Amino acid sequence: MMLNQLIIETFSLSSDIIVIDSQGPGDLPGWDSLGHVNLVNALERTYSISLDMDEMIAIETISDIKSLLGDKGILKF
Amino acid sequence: MNMILKIPKEIRSDTVYLKPLTISDAKQHYLNWLADHEVNRFLDSRFKDHSIEDLQKYIRNFDQKNRFLFGVFVNTSHCHIGNFTLDISPHNVAYFGYLIGEKNYWGTSAATEAICLILDFAFKVMKVRKVWGGISKNNLPAIFNIHRFGFKREGVLRDHYTDHGEITDTLQYGLLKDEWVISQERFKKIKRVIK
Numbered sequence: 001m002m003l004n005q006l007i008i009e010t011f012s013l014s015s016d017i018i019v020i021d022s023q024g025p026g027d028l029p030g031w032d033s034l035g036h037v038n039l040v041n042a043l044e045r046t047y048s049i050s051l052d053m054d055e056m057i058a059i060e061t062i063s064d065i066k067s068l069l070g071d072k073g074i075l076k077f
Numbered sequence: 078m079n080m081i082l083k084i085p086k087e088i089r090s091d092t093v094y095l096k097p098l099t100i101s102d103a104k105q106h107y108l109n110w111l112a113d114h115e116v117n118r119f120l121d122s123r124f125k126d127h128s129i130e131d132l133q134k135y136i137r138n139f140d141q142k143n144r145f146l147f148g149v150f151v152n153t154s155h156c157h158i159g160n161f162t163l164d165i166s167p168h169n170v171a172y173f174g175y176l177i178g179e180k181n182y183w184g185t186s187a188a189t190e191a192i193c194l195i196l197d198f199a200f201k202v203m204k205v206r207k208v209w210g211g212i213s214k215n216n217l218p219a220i221f222n223i224h225r226f227g228f229k230r231e232g233v234l235r236d237h238y239t240d241h242g243e244i245t246d247t248l249q250y251g252l253l254k255d256e257w258v259i260s261q262e263r264f265k266k267i268k269r270v271i272k
Contacts, residue, residue, distance in 0.1 A: 025225060026263070026266075030184070032184050032185075032186075032188075032189070033188070033217075033218035033219065033221045033222045034183060034184050034218050035184065036217075036218070036221045037217045037218055037221070040217075053214070053217070053220065056217065056220075056221070057220060057221060057224040060225075
């Protein structure tokens with residue numbers, strides 16, 4: 001699953017939304033504290049990765065997710 | 078100490094307002110929160126059953142001078158949806174805790190707005206130097222929340238907490254006044270009135 005689609009499904013956004021790298025909590029509906037936990041779970045499940053607490057709270061934007069995935073060797077998202 | 082400071086008449090954001098809780102707020106809805114396993118998962122109150130009288134006794138513990146218990150109420154309906162505590166030490170440092178008991182308001186802006194209000198109250202009205210609190214390592218939504226508010230992790234209390242049979246750490250987080258000045262920029266869209 002592409003990251004854009006994962007974000008849309010996790011936060012129940014309109015399917016035609018294109019998320020942009022600078023967006024974070026407060027920019028996208030549903031990206032609150034519970035939404036963030038759901039997002040982390042979805043990332044772990046989809047990309048078969050494990051995120052520790054520091055990695056989880058370091059995610060503040062879509063760009064941070066991409067960097068994190070890159071650091072974990074996932075280059076296609 | 079801040080004994081001569083008075084609580085503002087209005088502590089309000091777009092969606093919610095804070096009001097010192099009184100014994101008249103000790104009602105069934107509040108008891109229901111404490112009995113709800115999703116709400117009480119990270120509350121020590123889950124270890125016993127409670128009565129209205131227990132709530133009233135708890136509320137009386139707060140002098141509203143240095144130990145504050147605020148209810149979070151919805152502007153439009155005046156519905157009581159949660160509580161904040163703020164306990165200011167002689168060192169001018171405040172320990173805070175909160176719960177949003179009405180689950181309909183989970184995932185809304187209510188908690189974010191209410192945290193902004195309590196931090197404004199602590200730093201601007203009570204003029205504390207620092208706000209701090211402890212969170213179970215398993216309480217990821219709360220950790221996410223206070224991280225967004227600029228809190229820094231200051232310590233780990235190892236094997237300090239039991240989460241339904243699992244022994245886990247408690248994380249201590251603190252926020253200095255200058256850090257709040259910086260991080261509140263993130264929340265500048267939230268209109269806050271304190272007067």
